[in-house]
Amino acid sequence: MKTITVLRGDGIGPEITEAVLRILHALKLPLTFEVFDAGMNAFANCGELIPQAVHDSIKKNRVVLKAPITTPIGKGFRSVNVQLRQRYDLYANIRPAHSLPKIKTPFCDVDIVIFRENTEDLYTGEEIVISDDEVHAIKKITRHASERIIRAAFDYACAKGRHKVTCVHKANILKKSDGLFLSCFQEIAQAYPMIESEDLIVDNACMQLVMDPHRFDVMVMPNLYGDLLSDLTSGLIGGLGVLPSANIGNDYAIFEAVHGSAPDIAGQNCANPLALLLASCFMLEHIGYPKEAKRITDAIDKVLQEEKVRTKDLGGTATTTQFADAILACL
Numbered sequence: 001m002k003t004i005t006v007l008r009g010d011g012i013g014p015e016i017t018e019a020v021l022r023i024l025h026a027l028k029l030p031l032t033f034e035v036f037d038a039g040m041n042a043f044a045n046c047g048e049l050i051p052q053a054v055h056d057s058i059k060k061n062r063v064v065l066k067a068p069i070t071t072p073i074g075k076g077f078r079s080v081n082v083q084l085r086q087r088y089d090l091y092a093n094i095r096p097a098h099s100l101p102k103i104k105t106p107f108c109d110v111d112i113v114i115f116r117e118n119t120e121d122l123y124t125g126e127e128i129v130i131s132d133d134e135v136h137a138i139k140k141i142t143r144h145a146s147e148r149i150i151r152a153a154f155d156y157a158c159a160k161g162r163h164k165v166t167c168v169h170k171a172n173i174l175k176k177s178d179g180l181f182l183s184c185f186q187e188i189a190q191a192y193p194m195i196e197s198e199d200l201i202v203d204n205a206c207m208q209l210v211m212d213p214h215r216f217d218v219m220v221m222p223n224l225y226g227d228l229l230s231d232l233t234s235g236l237i238g239g240l241g242v243l244p245s246a247n248i249g250n251d252y253a254i255f256e257a258v259h260g261s262a263p264d265i266a267g268q269n270c271a272n273p274l275a276l277l278l279a280s281c282f283m284l285e286h287i288g289y290p291k292e293a294k295r296i297t298d299a300i301d302k303v304l305q306e307e308k309v310r311t312k313d314l315g316g317t318a319t320t321t322q323f324a325d326a327i328l329a330c331l
């Protein structure tokens with residue numbers, strides 16, 4: 001029996017977690033789930049964003065399914081997400097954007113996998129207040145972190161039969177920091193002669209992604225660009241409600257949606273649980289249940305093909321619960 005730590009999160013988190021857990025339970029796998037509050041819900045109850053019991057559970061289970069957690073802006077809170085990624089050294093944030101059936105988008109057959117460096121760049125949280133009128137933020141790029149995320153992208157390309165890896169950077173301006181990331185990329189690319197490699201400046205990459213997403217395959221980039229470009233690629237396939245993500249390190253893995261806690265629609269039972277559900281499929285593959293993951297993705301495809309049941313963000317009227325019911329009916 002394998003145990004998974006589940007964090008219910010804030011905002012729409014508890015609603016989409018419930019939907020996804022119902023579906024996972026229906027697979028009748030030898031899995032148990034330790035479900036915790038984390039984030040503002042936990043803070044309200046026990047004064048901590050991530051209670052010690054959550055860390056104990058993560059350390060024991062090593063695999064986490066996590067709903068989005070709110071980070072209040074400007075109140076001295078550090079993002080729980082960034083804390084978890086750094087504490088568990090989850091250096092590879094993998095965000096696959098695959099087009100889904102019958103969802104109205106400008107392009108079909110988009111298939112782009114972003115590898116976002118997940119532990120440094122501007123997310124170290126080091127901001128130096130020089131005066132009331134001047135603040136410096138530190139952008140940290142190291143050879144170690146750059147090399148491991150770039151290798152992870154090339155290894156993934158090899159393992160999955162992909163043909164190209166694109167490095168995204170701003171080395172024309174950030175000559176030393178992004179310059180280091182780019183030079184790591186150029187060195188490592190040489191060890192993978194069977195995979196095509198290219199590099200693009202981030203602004204150009206944004207334009208090309210919305211003009212011609214089919215030219216991209218696997219992409220690798222420092223943390224900030226990965227954050228921005230993955231929301232962009234979610235827009236290519238139907239929005240934030242459909243993009244899953246895996247945070248992978250050598251010892252731990254956290255699977256989550258790319259989107260946040262969506263406070264604007266929380267508590268209305270209208271959030272799309274698909275991104276978290278696809279993240280749970282990613283998790284099932286990771287822990288050795290690829291066939292069961294495929295059962296869920298097949299059910300998702302079927303429900304979307306039928307064009308009857310879909311949530312509001314995808315142009316439908318189904319509630320979160322109704323969408324989960326439709327998936328369950330297909331399993």
Ligand code: NAI
Binds near residue numbers: 070081270274
């Ligand atoms: P957001 O992703 O929560 O929402 C952006 C827009 O997308 C909203 O209009 C929302 O209604 C919509 N949306 C998001 N997920 C959806 C879903 N599953 N179904 C239907 N519509 C959906 O981004 P926002 O508003 O910038 O952030 C809200 C909070 O979430 C912030 O506190 C932020 O720090 C946090 N956040 C947490 C993340 C995480 O836990 N991994 C990731 C991103 C943001």
Ligand code: MG
Binds near residue numbers: 227228231258
């Ligand atoms: Mg983001």
